Every structure is written in C-alpha cells, then in structure tokens.
Amino acid sequence: MSSLSSPLADKRDIVALEGVTKRFPGIVANDGIDLSIRPGEVHVLLGENGAGKSTLIGMLSGLQQPDEGRILVDGKPTPITSPRHALALGIGTVFQHMMLVPTLTVAENLLLGGPWWQRPRTEELEARVAEITRSLGISVKLHAKVSELSLGEQQQVEILRAMVRNSRLLILDESTSMLTPKGIEELGALMRRLVGQGLAIVFITHKLKEAAAFGDRISVLKLGRKVGEIPPERFRTLGEQEIISEIVELMFGKQKDDPEAAERPTRTVRADAAPLLQVADLAVAPTENAPGLSSISFDIRPGEILGVAGIDGNGQKQLAEALAGQRAATGGSVRLEGAAIEALSVGERRQRGLRYLTDDRLGEGTVGTFPVSINFFLKQVGASPFWRGGVEQRAEIDRRAAQLVREYDVRTPSLKTPVARLSGGNIQKVLLARELAEGARAVIFNKPTYGLDLANTLASRQRIRDTAARGLAVLLISTDLEELLSMCDRIAVIANGSLVGTVANADDARTKVGRLMIGLAA
Amino acid sequence: MTGLFSEVFLGALLFGAVTAAIPLLLAGLGEQMSEKAGVLNIGIEGMMLAGAYLGFVGAFYSGSLWLGFLTGAAGGVAVALIMALLCVRIGLNQIVIGIALTLGLEGLTALLHHFQFSRSYPRLPAADATVIPLLSNIPVIGPAFFKHHLIVYVAVALVFAMGYVYRRTQLGLNLQAAGDKPAALDVAGIDVIRTRTIAVLTTGALAGLGGAYLANVGAGLFIPFITNGAGFLGIVLAMLARGRPVWVLFGALLFGVCLSLTTAMQVAGINIPTDIIQMLPFLAVMIMLVLFGRRASLPAALGIPYERGAR
Numbered sequence: 001m002s003s004l005s006s007p008l009a010d011k012r013d014i015v016a017l018e019g020v021t022k023r024f025p026g027i028v029a030n031d032g033i034d035l036s037i038r039p040g041e042v043h044v045l046l047g048e049n050g051a052g053k054s055t056l057i058g059m060l061s062g063l064q065q066p067d068e069g070r071i072l073v074d075g076k077p078t079p080i081t082s083p084r085h086a087l088a089l090g091i092g093t094v095f096q097h098m099m100l101v102p103t104l105t106v107a108e109n110l111l112l113g114g115p116w117w118q119r120p121r122t123e124e125l126e127a128r129v130a131e132i133t134r135s136l137g138i139s140v141k142l143h144a145k146v147s148e149l150s151l152g153e154q155q156q157v158e159i160l161r162a163m164v165r166n167s168r169l170l171i172l173d174e175s176t177s178m179l180t181p182k183g184i185e186e187l188g189a190l191m192r193r194l195v196g197q198g199l200a201i202v203f204i205t206h207k208l209k210e211a212a213a214f215g216d217r218i219s220v221l222k223l224g225r226k227v228g229e230i231p232p233e234r235f236r237t238l239g240e241q242e243i244i245s246e247i248v249e250l251m252f253g254k255q256k257d258d259p260e261a262a263e264r265p266t267r268t269v270r271a272d273a274a275p276l277l278q279v280a281d282l283a284v285a286p287t288e289n290a291p292g293l294s295s296i297s298f299d300i301r302p303g304e305i306l307g308v309a310g311i312d313g314n315g316q317k318q319l320a321e322a323l324a325g326q327r328a329a330t331g332g333s334v335r336l337e338g339a340a341i342e343a344l345s346v347g348e349r350r351q352r353g354l355r356y357l358t359d360d361r362l363g364e365g366t367v368g369t370f371p372v373s374i375n376f377f378l379k380q381v382g383a384s385p386f387w388r389g390g391v392e393q394r395a396e397i398d399r400r401a402a403q404l405v406r407e408y409d410v411r412t413p414s415l416k417t418p419v420a421r422l423s424g425g426n427i428q429k430v431l432l433a434r435e436l437a438e439g440a441r442a443v444i445f446n447k448p449t450y451g452l453d454l455a456n457t458l459a460s461r462q463r464i465r466d467t468a469a470r471g472l473a474v475l476l477i478s479t480d481l482e483e484l485l486s487m488c489d490r491i492a493v494i495a496n497g498s499l500v501g502t503v504a505n506a507d508d509a510r511t512k513v514g515r516l517m518i519g520l521a522a
Numbered sequence: 523m524t525g526l527f528s529e530v531f532l533g534a535l536l537f538g539a540v541t542a543a544i545p546l547l548l549a550g551l552g553e554q555m556s557e558k559a560g561v562l563n564i565g566i567e568g569m570m571l572a573g574a575y576l577g578f579v580g581a582f583y584s585g586s587l588w589l590g591f592l593t594g595a596a597g598g599v600a601v602a603l604i605m606a607l608l609c610v611r612i613g614l615n616q617i618v619i620g621i622a623l624t625l626g627l628e629g630l631t632a633l634l635h636h637f638q639f640s641r642s643y644p645r646l647p648a649a650d651a652t653v654i655p656l657l658s659n660i661p662v663i664g665p666a667f668f669k670h671h672l673i674v675y676v677a678v679a680l681v682f683a684m685g686y687v688y689r690r691t692q693l694g695l696n697l698q699a700a701g702d703k704p705a706a707l708d709v710a711g712i713d714v715i716r717t718r719t720i721a722v723l724t725t726g727a728l729a730g731l732g733g734a735y736l737a738n739v740g741a742g743l744f745i746p747f748i749t750n751g752a753g754f755l756g757i758v759l760a761m762l763a764r765g766r767p768v769w770v771l772f773g774a775l776l777f778g779v780c781l782s783l784t785t786a787m788q789v790a791g792i793n794i795p796t797d798i799i800q801m802l803p804f805l806a807v808m809i810m811l812v813l814f815g816r817r818a819s820l821p822a823a824l825g826i827p828y829e830r831g832a833r
C-alpha cells in the first residue's frame with residue numbers, strides 16, 4: 001500500500017468534496033463544502049433538519065450535480081453523472097426516504113438494477129442474502145410485498161441492499177431512525193466491522209450518542225455550511241461526553257451536557273379522574289405479513305401519557321390505525337369520554353377529538369405537492385371557515401396558516417411551498433400543528449420524533465408534554481426507550497400484537513420494560 | 523330457422539368477433555405496457571391511425587401484407603417517438619399531448635389519403651388465412667378461431683409472451699418499478715427515462731400493428747377515421763386488466779363479440795335503429811366499468827413525469 005504512505009493527505013481520500021455548492025430556488029442548500037472520505041473511517045455528518053446533509057448525499061449518489069466545486073474520486077475530479085455511475089464507482093447509498101417499490105416483493109426490490117435481458121437471479125440472491133443476514137443477525141422476509149412491511153423492516157431491507165452490492169463507500173442517511181436500540185447497536189457493530197475491512201462509511205444521524213459511539217470523524221453542517229470537524233486523531237482522545245458537548249457547541253453554540261438526558265416527568269395525574277380513552281379487548285385480524293392485534297386493553301386518564309414500547313413491527317402501526325379508524329377491528333370496544341366510538345368513521349372520530357399523528361409523514365400524513373398552507377387543513381377540506389359553499393377561502397387559510405407557522409416554528413420559504421420540499425423536521429411540525437388544533441381530546445403519536453434533529457426532538461417532546469398538561473389523553477408509541485422513559489406516566493409493552501405488560505414509570509422502569517421486551521416477565 | 527343456418531351464423535359471428543378483437547387486443551397490450559411504466563398514453567388512437575394509414579399504403583404499393591404490417595408498426599413508432607420526446611423526456615402533460623397527437627393524426631391521415639386517392643377507396647385483395655389442421659375441422663369453433671391470417675396467432679402468442687416478460691424477467695421488474703416508484707428504479711441504476719421510452723415505443727409498434735391489421739385485414743381498405751375509438755377502447759381494456767395481459771385478451775374478445783354482433787344484426791336486418799345497435803360496444807364498456815372499474819388499480823406514478831432529484 002504505497003499510496004497510504006504518500007505525504008499528501010488527500011491521497012488517502014477515496015472520495016473528496018472541494019468547495020461544493022448546491023442551490024435550490026430560494027435557498028443555498030450546500031455552501032462551499034469540503035469533505036474527505038477515507039477507507040477505514042466512519043465519517044459522521046451531523047446537522048439540524050434542513051442543514052443540507054441529504055443534499056450532499058444526493059450529489060455523491062448521482063441524483064444531483066453541484067452548481068460549484070468538484071468531487072474527486074480516488075484523487076481524480078469525477079462528475080458523478082447518474083445513480084448508475086455512482087454504483088459503478090462503488091458508492092452505495094441508503095436514502096433517508098424509502099427507495100423501495102411497494103408493489104414488488106423484497107427479493108424483487110433487491111434484484112432491481114440487473115441487466116434487462118436477464119432473468120432475475122433469484123437463487124443467487126437468496127444465497128447471498130442468507131450469507132449476509134446470518135452475519136448481521138437480522139431476518140428478512142424475501143417473499144413479502146414491501147407494502148406489508150413496517151418502516152423499520154423496510155429500513156433493514158435497504159441496508160441489506162447496500163450490503164448485497166459490495167460497495168466500497170457506504171452511505172447511510174438516517175438509517176437508524178426506525179431501528180430498535182438493539183438494531184442500532186448491531187448496525188453500529190457492523191459498521192465497525194466493515195471499516196475494519198477497509199470500507200469507507202458516511203453515517204448521518206441525529207443521535208449524538210450514536211455519533212460518538214460509532215464514528216471516527218465528525219463533520220457538522222449548519223444552514224448549508226460546514227461549521228466544524230473533529231478529525232480522527234482528536235476524536236480518539238475524547239470521551240463520549242466530551243465529544244457530545246463539543247458537537248452541541250458546534251451545532252447550537254451553547255454548552256450543555258447530554259441534552260437528551262431523561263428527565264422524569266413531574267406532572268401529576270389525578271388517579272380518581274374518569275378515563276378519557278378506554279380500550280377493551282381490541283382485536284384486528286392478521287394479514288399475511290403483518291401481525292394482528294389480540295385483546296388489547298388499556299385506559300388513559302386526562303393528562304396522562306401512556307407509552308407503548310416494543311420492537312418495531314409488532315403491531316404498533318395496526319394499533320394506531322385501529323384506534324384512528326383506518327383499519328377495521330374484528331372485535332373489542334373503544335370509548336372516548338365514555339361514548340363508544342368503535343363503529344365511527346375516521347372523520348367522526350376526529351370530530352369527537354381523537355387525533356392520530358402518523359409515522360408515515362410523506363405517505364399518508366401530507367400531500368407532498370400541496371402547499372404548506374393547505375396541508376394544515378387537509379382534514380377540514382370543505383369545512384368553514386376555510387371553505388364556504390365549496391369555495392376555498394384563500395385569505396382565511398393563509399391567515400390561520402401563517403399563525404400556525406409562527407406558533408410551531410415551521411421553517412418554510414413560503415406558505416405556498418409544496419410540503420414535500422421541507423425537511424423532515426418541518427414536515428413533522430406541520431402535522432403536529434394540524435392534529436393538535438381545535439377540539440383534540442385524545443392524541444395518538446406514532447414515533448413522533450424519528451428523523452428529527454435534537455432541537456426539534458426536544459421541541460416535539462415538549463409539545464407532547466404540554467398536550468398532556470392541557471388535560472388530554474396521550475398514547476405515545478415509540479421504539480426509543482429513552483423517549484418513553486422521559487415522558488410517560490406508564491409504559492405498556494407490545495409484542496406480537498398484544499400488550500404483554502404495563503409498568504409505572506418509576507426508577508426500575510427501564511429494566512422492567514427491557515425484560516418485557518425480550519420476553520421475560522417484568 | 524334451421525340448425526345449419528344458426529351454425530353458419532354463429533361461426534361468422536365469432537369469426538367477426540376475433541377479427542374485430544385483434545386491433546383492440548394489440549392496442550390494449552400496448553397501452554398496458556405504457557401504463558405499467560407510468561405513462562398514460564392517450565395518443566394511442568393517433569398511433570393506430572398512423573399504423574392504419576401507413577400499413578395500408580405499404581401493403582397497397584408493395585402488394586405484401588407483411589410489408590404493410592411492418593410499415594404500419596413503423597408509423598405507430600414514429601408517433602410514439604414524438605410522445606416519448608415530449609412527455610417522457612421533456613415531461614409535458616401526457617393527457618394534453620396525447621389528445622393533441624390523436625387529433626393531429628386524424629386530420630393528417632385524412633388529408634394524405636385525400637391527396638393520394640382523391641375520393642376513391644381502393645381495396646386490398648382478401649387476406650389469405652392460415653388454416654390450422656384438425657382444430658379448424660371442429661364445427662363452429664373451427665372456422666371461427668382457426669382460419670385466420672397468421673398475424674392473429676402471433677398477436678395471441680404475444681399475450682403470453684408479455685405475461686412472461688412481466689412476471690419473469692428483469693425488464694418486467696423495471697417496467698413495474700418505473701410506474702410504481704420511479705425514484706427507486708433510478709437509484710438502482712436503471713435509467714427511468716430510457717425504460718419509459720422503451721415502453722412508449724413498444725406501445726407505438728403494437729398500436730401501429732393493430733391499426734394496420736384493422737385496415738388491411740379487417741376492412742381491406744383505408745378510410746379516414748377508420749379506427750373509430752379502437753385506441754380508446756384499448757385504454758379502457760388496459761385499465762381494467764390490472765396489469766395482466768390475459769385479461770386484455772378476454773376483454774378484447776368480449777368487445778369483439780359486441781362489435782361483430784352490431785354488424786351481424788345490421789346484416790340480418792333486425793328491426794332496431796342502427797344508431798342503437800352501434801351503441802352496443804360502448805354500452806359494454808360502461809357495463810364493464812361499472813362491474814370491474816372499482817377494482818382497477820393503477821400504478822402510483824401513472825401520468826407523473828419523472829425528474830431526477832426533484833421532490
């Protein structure tokens with residue numbers, strides 16, 4: 001390896017960015033970014049929602065071209081002209097937004113990209129997948145349709161796909177957002193093993209602990225600019241807490257110890273209050289690749305947050321959808337303020353004050369091509385004061401939307417911007433604003449903070465706490481145990497479509513929930 | 523009415539049904555391929571007309587039906603090329619361009635035909651049939667299904683060939699991905715624009731061939747507006763068939779029977795106004811749409827131009 005001993009530092013980069021700038025109408029998404037990516041290193045990219053991380057990845061994977069600056073591959077200036085070109089250069093990417101065809105099976109998705117005249121090489125793929133999944137310790141349902149998988153399972157499939165391709169640079173854009181703590185740890189271990197073998201990895205996350213635990217080099221982006229880098233030599237000399245506080249300083253300019261540290265809630269729920277949301281023996285029939293629900297029962301009192309912990313894909317989505325009325329229940333009852341609502345439609349339940357914040361923000365949560373302003377009132381289309389006699393009241397909509405944008409701090413170029421153009425965190429704020437609006441009595445949150453940066457995560461959590469403090473009943477579904485511990489009054493554990501136990505959020509809650517999750521009695 | 527008479531009548535009716543079904547089948551198969559790949563191809567009526575005109579001209583001057591089919595398919599491809607350029611590459615609205623192409627070709631083919639043949643409508647000699655031994659001896663069924671021009675059997679074989687392509691080949695996966703989630707196909711390293719272009723050009727070839735069959739074998743001559751909505755019927759068939767070529771075949775035969783019945787009833791002089799009889803195929807469309815339309819499932823990205831990196 002004579003190139004490694006070369007005196008020129010950038011000889012070691014397999015990919016390097018030099019002064020890369022990318023502009024979109026009304027915004028500079030990347031502004032003169034320099035970055036070096038080396039074999040044997042996990043390069044962590046950090047930054048708030050909208051900082052420009054995904055835009056950078058888009059240029060590395062051939063989806064977009066820089067407006068200024070250049071990209072060097074193996075030291076040579078190389079415009080990456082298409083995704084195919086990127087793959088040929090050995091750059092494999094797991095994108096932030098799902099890049100799987102929902103109507104094809106997992107196997108077919110993995111086969112996509114082969115020469116068109118060939119028959120899909122299914123046997124070859126199966127052998128290869130078996131090999132990789134064994135070493136990864138994950139299992140995938142190769143013959144399940146992608147649309148039937150949970151988002152977490154889809155994320156695993158995408159990681160698997162990048163592995164199948166034998167890339168020499170692996171890019172993971174928020175690939176841990178949907179994984180369980182155990183899954184994240186395994187992915188971290190895998191990344192360490194891969195860089196040990198000489199791969200280069202670019203890893204984007206919003207979890208500072210992951211950055212400190214799995215990274216070698218950290219770059220921080222802020223509003224499109226690179227505001228700091230911790231090179232490996234320095235990284236190795238710092239402890240976890242030092243790294244985290246240094247990153248926080250780079251990102252937010254203020255020093256603070258682990259800002260996510262669990263803070264036990266101080267709210268008091270009146271034990272004698274009548275339950276606001278009562279669920280008894282709720283059941284949903286299983287489909288081929290998704291678990292059903294059986295005898296789900298719980299009560300939530302006003303002002304109470306009930307958490308649902310569990311490994312993704314155990315019926316969380318089914319539970320949320322059955323409560324919201326989007327999925328037919330096969331039995332059981334749901335009562336809101338004492339009145340049975342299980343026979344009501346989605347709209348009627350919403351009318352009564354039951355609100356649902358989906359985890360599928362772009363898919364079912366919003367209409368991506370509609371402007372931000374309309375997305376605030378999607379569920380009130382046709383209702384006054386925003387529509388009168390079937391006619392859209394532009395002025396009224398814009399007035400109220402502007403108010404919500406201010407109140408929820410939605411960062412958008414304008415009210416007319418299509419919502420899909422916003423960064424993930426800002427889309428979530430639009431949803432929050434919509435669902436918590438007038439008349440909410442009980443709110444179901446499904447993974448409310450996935451994909452959000454630290455500031456937005458903390459703000460969303462505070463919103464949820466405030467929601468409960470206003471006397472609403474909150475059901476909080478999450479795969480992030482820290483999140484549940486920092487917010488809930490009680491935590492129920494879901495496994496295989498039923499609640500296997502509920503524990504009060506006291507000092508020993510962490511171990512109790514952990515035991516329930518791996519199948520032991522609390 | 524003797525048994526013999528009804529047997530002959532039934533045979534002729536079914537023979538006519540097959541003849542009427544073939545252009546619909548080819549149009550439906552073609553439209554299905556475009557739609558699978560995410561392109562709503564309303565220009566297909568125009569592609570059929572181009573195929574019918576050029577197919578007729580090719581056969582008329584060369585004296586060879588096969589050469590006619592070839593020029594017909596080429597005519598369809600030529601129109602499809604415009605569609606691919608404007609809608610797939612540049613990303614213009616597929617409905618607007620489709621309608622424009624159809625209207626444009628209706629005028630253009632009528633005009634060209636008028637220049638060339640003035641007001642005369644020369645005929646081609648009747649197409650010779652390929653008689654399938656044994657099978658063609660079955661009463662009623664035999665003469666109805668097994669005494670057609672070779673291209674008919676080719677068209678039916680295409681149904682199964684395309685079923686194979688969709689279900690068992692890499693190309694089939696690519697097409698479906700291009701229609702359901704083009705971005706996923708793109709990041710897998712396959713050019714979405716190229717995939718959709720291939721689909722649209724194939725549609726053009728199939729529609730052109732369908733048009734050529736309609737003129738050269740079905741009618742034996744070209745008259746302006748000869749397709750009379752066959753391309754639109756193809757669109758309906760493709761939408762109802764939910765991506766399965768066999769269903770296009772069934773649907774095309776059903777419409778073929780209606781069309782043939784229309785002719786038969788007029789010939790038989792049944793005492794119903796012809797206007798009402800001629801409505802029959804369209805009544806069938808409506809009944810089919812009411813019965814099966816709700817279950818039709820269309821690709822998620824149908825009609826949406828793909829632009830890399832846009833969101």
Ligand SMILES: Nc1ncnc2c1ncn2[C@@H]1O[C@H](COP(=O)(O)OP(=O)(O)OP(=O)(O)O)[C@@H](O)[C@H]1O
Nearest residue numbers: 024029049050051052053054055421423424425833
């Ligand atoms: N195709 C596009 N058209 C217009 N604007 C875009 C486009 N892609 C990104 N942007 C804008 O560029 C900025 C950077 O977005 P980007 O997705 O790179 O952020 P990010 O750092 O990945 O954020 P997140 O953590 O929320 O994923 C945002 O303001 C976004 O609205």
Ligand SMILES: [Mg+2]
Nearest residue numbers: 053054055096
């Ligand atoms: Mg991003």
